[in-house]
Amino acid sequence: MLPTTELVLLRRIATEQVSGRAPSLAAAVVRDGEIVWSGARGTVDGTPPDNATQYRIGSITKSLVATVVLRLRDEGRLDLADPLDKHVPGTSFGGSTIAQLLSHTSGLTSESPGAWWERSPGGTWTDLSASLTADEVKHRPGRRFHYSNVGYGTLGELVARVRGTSWLDALRAEVLEPLGMTNTTAAPEGRHARGCAVHPFADVVLPEPAYDAGAMAPAGQLWSCLDDLARFTAFVGGRTGDVLSQDTVAEMREVATVDDGDVWNAGYGLGLQLIRVNGKRLAGHTGSMPGFLACTLIDPATQTGAVAFANTTSGVGILSLVTDLISIADDYEPPLPAEWTPADIDRSLLPLTGLWHWGPTPYHLRVLGNGWLDLVPATGAGRASRFRPLGDDRWLGLDGYYAGETLVVGRASDGTPTHLDLATFVFTRTPYDPAAPVPGGVDEAGWRA
Template structure:
């Protein structure tokens, strides 16, 4: 960052720490997969916190559990449409699907029954399931967004069952070690911040408890540092380090449901929060546990993200701070577009490009640098999608109206492409080309 940008970021951090009365507050900015700025205000004990000081992540833990579930899906061990009963038999909420748990649309209760789980030692899986009777499902599965900490306790157990070892061991082996996140742990180790509640009417502190949450731990147990969380923020932006494919991560970032239904600003994909802010679509998650607040958000389009950690139960606008840090960088140092370079394209694929017509409407088919296709209306308005090759003249829709649909290339006896069949719609080289299999045929008198 330029010195002027770094100063603006630090001033915003300092203003939040002072106004929010945070015992300590640390933040960082990630760009293009690298941590490019970090700052700290307040004290941890008698010292300023460093990028190696641990804070509790809270619900950011859920994003790692979701990543493990998607790895299982990509390995073919489960489908997102599978009911919970297929993998964790014997629960009262077995009809909810894995996708519904990931997107907080399962209808499952938000908190585990009994005592306030965030401030008390947690029960094991058997005790948690025993406490969740028929009334634990508060809304019809799939009906609407209803945030559920319990749902991620369930997903943590699902991961443990499939891998045959505790959920954190799987997180460590499949995420933390590959990404170099060596200071992320289930309990504080080494330099760490103590969690506090700040009195609402006086400048005094009350230490908060940090017990092990037991079966609910996958919903918010982990501790981490600015350095490690920076690596995780970069991961969420697309620098996956081989932990997930780029397509799977993009799927996780795709909004499934919204929290505020009037004019949405916050929604959820698959285990990830999606935030719309000043023309940006950011992905990540927030976290809160007694004594701690956390947030990580990144704009995949620009590669710029921010992360913030505080040791206060309340008072700090942690999400707004993250968004403001991203905006400061975006305005003062706009991202430079990636350099264009020519690529090698198969001649048969190149022959497919150009003008096609859906009835009388012209469309343009293009090849992207990654070998995928895009199909867009020539005037820019209407149904547009990207397509991934399936082989043998077949392509899978990735987004837009045709997401999940198959595009098939039709050829004549010479092998020349004569039409595209996309979810039964026929695209021909000229409007209603008689040589193409147009449903209903083309009037014998032609255009007149």
């Protein structure tokens, strides 16, 4: 990036490392799928960390596990509406759905019973399941957001049961290796930061333990580096490769629940945290384990994201640091829009374009690339949606009010488009065209004073 931008980015992480008293802090800005800037402060074993230095990523592990669950859904191996009992029978919360577990709305307790799992050697799934009595369901499933590490331990077991292998082996084969995340591991391999707690009233540190979390590992076990997390950041932004379709990752980014009340600034999708800040809508995840803080976020609209790690239990505002890095990059070097060029569209769709009316309300219909259609109110805000072709004069709604609904083109005997039927709403070329099948009919006397 430009020297001025790089200086501002470096100053931001330098300030955070000092104010948060982090033994080391590493960060990177990702744009269009690539690291365009990275920097570090502090040291790991006497020298500054680099883009391959591993840190523990904590709950970012959850997003990776969720990716495997969505792959199973897309393969038809499970449905997100399935109750857990269908795939992992015998728990006290088997009526909770897979979607509820993914979005932290199952009502399940936040932490596993017994010793604090993040600082203790983990047990088996049998041990964990036996400890989860009916008392560990704290809320009616679907009632509210209640972050549950236990829920993701359970999803790891779900992956193992359906896939017939460990959750980690499935993750490695289906997500990490295809995305080139070869330095993301269950335990540190090679150069890595050591987790520390910093004394609140003195500049001294205490090493934190790092055990294998056992059945709770899918909630926060993994270690990674800037290079690898940059690839996953780009994946969340839509550069999905062959791991998931772009539609499925967009579904993961949709708001399933909010966690802060009336007007949401923070929410959760399917394995992804969602943040609204500085006019941006960001997706990704934070992570913390004793001795470590991590965060990855991206703005899919600008394709600018950021990743940051620190090897301290607390003190660093990791979320605000990452959102600031994204804002700095976009403010100092705003991405340029792609140049407009004429598109090679299906010209047989041109007769569909132009003015249509839902009752008396005018709409404009445009043809997009790949045969998509865009229906928007002619003036002001209203029910706008894009549609993907299904064939035979049918399109599927992708977003907005008509997401999931089907648009069907009605034609005259000569093939001329006469009306659009959209979820029983009939759009006509003129307001309430009496020649079209308008529901309820049109007064025979027509328009009058």
